[in-house]
Amino acid sequence: MYMGVGSLDVNDLTTVLPGDLRPVIDLDEIARIMGANGRRLRGSILHEVTRSITHVKKMMAPQCEAVIVPVENCKRGLVVLAQGAELASRKLAKALRDAQYAVCFIVTLGEEVDAAIKKHTLAGNVFSGYIMDAIGSAAAENLAEQFHMETVKRLNGIGKGGTHRFSPGYCDWPITEQGTLFSVLGEKHAGVSLHNSSLMIPRKSVSAVFGIIEDVSSGIDPFERYNPCRNCGKKDCVSRR
Numbered sequence: 001m002y003m004g005v006g007s008l009d010v011n012d013l014t015t016v017l018p019g020d021l022r023p024v025i026d027l028d029e030i031a032r033i034m035g036a037n038g039r040r041l042r043g044s045i046l047h048e049v050t051r052s053i054t055h056v057k058k059m060m061a062p063q064c065e066a067v068i069v070p071v072e073n074c075k076r077g078l079v080v081l082a083q084g085a086e087l088a089s090r091k092l093a094k095a096l097r098d099a100q101y102a103v104c105f106i107v108t109l110g111e112e113v114d115a116a117i118k119k120h121t122l123a124g125n126v127f128s129g130y131i132m133d134a135i136g137s138a139a140a141e142n143l144a145e146q147f148h149m150e151t152v153k154r155l156n157g158i159g160k161g162g163t164h165r166f167s168p169g170y171c172d173w174p175i176t177e178q179g180t181l182f183s184v185l186g187e188k189h190a191g192v193s194l195h196n197s198s199l200m201i202p203r204k205s206v207s208a209v210f211g212i213i214e215d216v217s218s219g220i221d222p223f224e225r226y227n228p229c230r231n232c233g234k235k236d237c238v239s240r241r
């Protein structure tokens with residue numbers, strides 16, 4: 001069952017994109033993905049990255065789709081959604097334990113970015129392909145972040161809250177759970193398909209889940225209520241919040 005929450009419904013969520021949000025491409029994030037280890041991009045590499053950003057931007061066709069599903073319960077490391085789908089992650093279950101709904105969503109940059117990366121790589125321009133790949137990853141992640149934060153802002157505007165978001169393959173949520181998330185998304189998969197290796201096609205896509213908390217009268221920000229990173233020993237995690 002997919003439904004609205006207060007004055008916010010799934011149609012509101014899906015109309016956020018593609019018209020309103022465009023990926024913001026951050027040079028430091030690209031440097032991080034390229035393994036610059038805290039150093040900033042400079043010289044000829046910065047020039048090449050900047051040139052590629054302009055090129056990749058022209059090929060982006062951002063799309064987003066989302067569904068809102070009631071959360072039945074969160075026990076023993078499982079989030080059980082209405083209609084019986086189970087998401088197996090202890091940290092996600094903890095994050096959603098006070099949530100009444102889960103927002104399951106997917107964003108993508110579309111097929112052209114993938115095709116351009118492949119074309120450059122196959123033509124022997126491996127470094128160009130590598131740079132475009134890093135730009136695509138940063139852009140897809142930024143799109144997911146914008147959708148998440150924009151939705152949380154809208155939830156806050158109607159007196160509700162949103163939790164941190166989680167994606168299959170990150171934190172303690174296995175990539176093999178991608179199939180379950182796609183089954184929850186149903187027809188709302190933004191044109192993204194799932195390869196049997198759990199990879200998404202187009203590759204520059206992000207699927208994720210976060211919770212909606214209806215009662216935030218305690219005044220505690222749901223982000224603060226549970227942040228798994230606070231007590232996590234994985235110091236080198238690139239997804240640390």
Ligand code: SF4
Pocket residue numbers: 091170171172228229230232233234237238239240241
């Ligand atoms: S640092 Fe945060 S995102 Fe990374 S593994 Fe730990 S809890 Fe998960």
